[in-house]
Amino acid sequence: MSDLPTFDDVKRAAVRLSGVAIRTPLLTNVALDEAVGARVFIKPETLQRTGSFKFRGAYNRLSQIAEGDRAKGVVAWSSGNHAQGVAAAGKLFGIPTRIVMPSDAPAIKVERTRRSGAEVIFYDRVKDDREAIGRAIAEQHGSVIVPPYDDPFIIAGQGTVGLEIAEDAAQIGLALDAVLVPVGGGGLIGGSSLALRELSPLTKIFSIEPEGFDDHRRSLIAHQRLRNERIDGSICDALMAPMPGELTFAINDKHLAGGFAVSDAEVKEAMRFAFAELKLVVESGGAVALAALLTGRVDVGGQIVAIVLSGGNVDPAFFSEILTAD
């Protein structure tokens, strides 16, 4: 595999993930179609193993570690979904996992990461350098570092989401006008774009980010990687990467049609809609593409579109707060 993954790498990842990851369905919902005035297909990665798409990339990456190196373990840093993906994949391969997580990560993500057998090391999101902490741990144990997005095998693994969307749409004879994908570091959308460009070249791919963390949206306009000014302060804990990845942006700059940002309030409204109409539990970061549709931020009137609900790991107390807010 060269530095930048290709469509072939996504197909190889799909073979590895077959029977291990869940092939999530492509859902439709009448109330959503009526609300948006479009034909919408929902890819619920909330239903994926570990509750988010992250398992796909993690498993694909860990599959590359030689058996003799497995005992040395792997290290990852993550706000929670990548952590769970790596922990679950590690368990399947018999690889010890150490995860560096922000001290303000949702309790449910910490607990679920530990339950998969991972050791969790906390850092302060504002004061500490999580990469430095991770690298020190990796050096100590001789472990492989599993980055959250800027890795060809991670990108290819996440790309199986786009591959499944394209395959399922083709099977029902649909030509997708657009696909909307939640974006943090850009691995999910980048990998997915490798499959969509190939199988559905006319489909426009849009990145959806939280307001204040719209580094992709701005970077796509500038054709260079721009950093977010803030490093915290969104309810979308899963989407607060500091800037687009090097590999992911090299792909996304070529393949994406543009980006949009949604506010915390709009994300909460989307989570309530997912509860009331879709009957799906979606976490804040996982709901941004749905929010972009419901707010009309992306104009899809009369079109055929797919959105990814990227994760569903949300604390019950926080979810209840959102459900019962006026």
Place this chain on the structure above:
Amino acid sequence: MSDLPTFDDVKRAAVRLSGVAIRTPLLTNVALDEAVGARVFIKPETLQRTGSFKFRGAYNRLSQIAEGDRAKGVVAWSSGNHAQGVAAAGKLFGIPTRIVMPSDAPAIKVERTRRSGAEVIFYDRVKDDREAIGRAIAEQHGSVIVPPYDDPFIIAGQGTVGLEIAEDAAQIGLALDAVLVPVGGGGLIGGSSLALRELSPLTKIFSIEPEGFDDHRRSLIAHQRLRNERIDGSICDALMAPMPGELTFAINDKHLAGGFAVSDAEVKEAMRFAFAELKLVVESGGAVALAALLTGRVDVGGQIVAIVLSGGNVDPAFFSEILTAD
């Protein structure tokens, strides 16, 4: 169609519902399989149009009303899910719908029924006779009465759930040992049993009910229809039918392997599990089969089983209360 529907009637219903009802997927979940020690397939009718399986039967029944009779409308009585199903089907056929609902029905079900264009008439669950109220309205307008379960077309429509389970299981080469179905009046399980007996004759079919409303469980043992002593007092508002239907029990007495009951507390625990692990919003009555698995009430160790999550229409405030309870 004779009085008792047949497998052919279920297949005819499936043709009518094709492209109108959602063909809900058959989901799997690693955490559930591990918790139960079985291979579990989930049929999430929560994702069905109107948020429960009830749309299937209602649409199939309303399809039988001649065009010239449509303006006279239909009348139904229901705690909410059948109401929504009838209202939504009525809207599609251009048939006015009047729904008699208990005054303590969940607010969300009332609101959603009205939103589909139905007129809602309330009754007191303890003092009033909802059937008498419904029949009076039907007489006044010359409307057709759409019963919640004891009707061949309703039963056949709900049976498409079992048909899809059997078809999807066969497609992945699975022999289901058991299917667990939430039961109120017995239409869903009765119709489903028509398909399962034919396509998967070795599969055991079990009714799951709330404690205190286990009329099917007791009736199956006695081989005669027994009445519940109570008429309210379960959180499973969708499953409080007074006794098995005449038609449904004639089918169920022949096809079912037995019944089990679960407590309110066990149902709440199942709803929390569905939130945390399945990432699905399930209403109380819709969660009884899941509860029967999680409590070990039905012994399925090492087996291949399917459960139906029959509905997801739950008030946000009540759902929040359950999520945040200790």
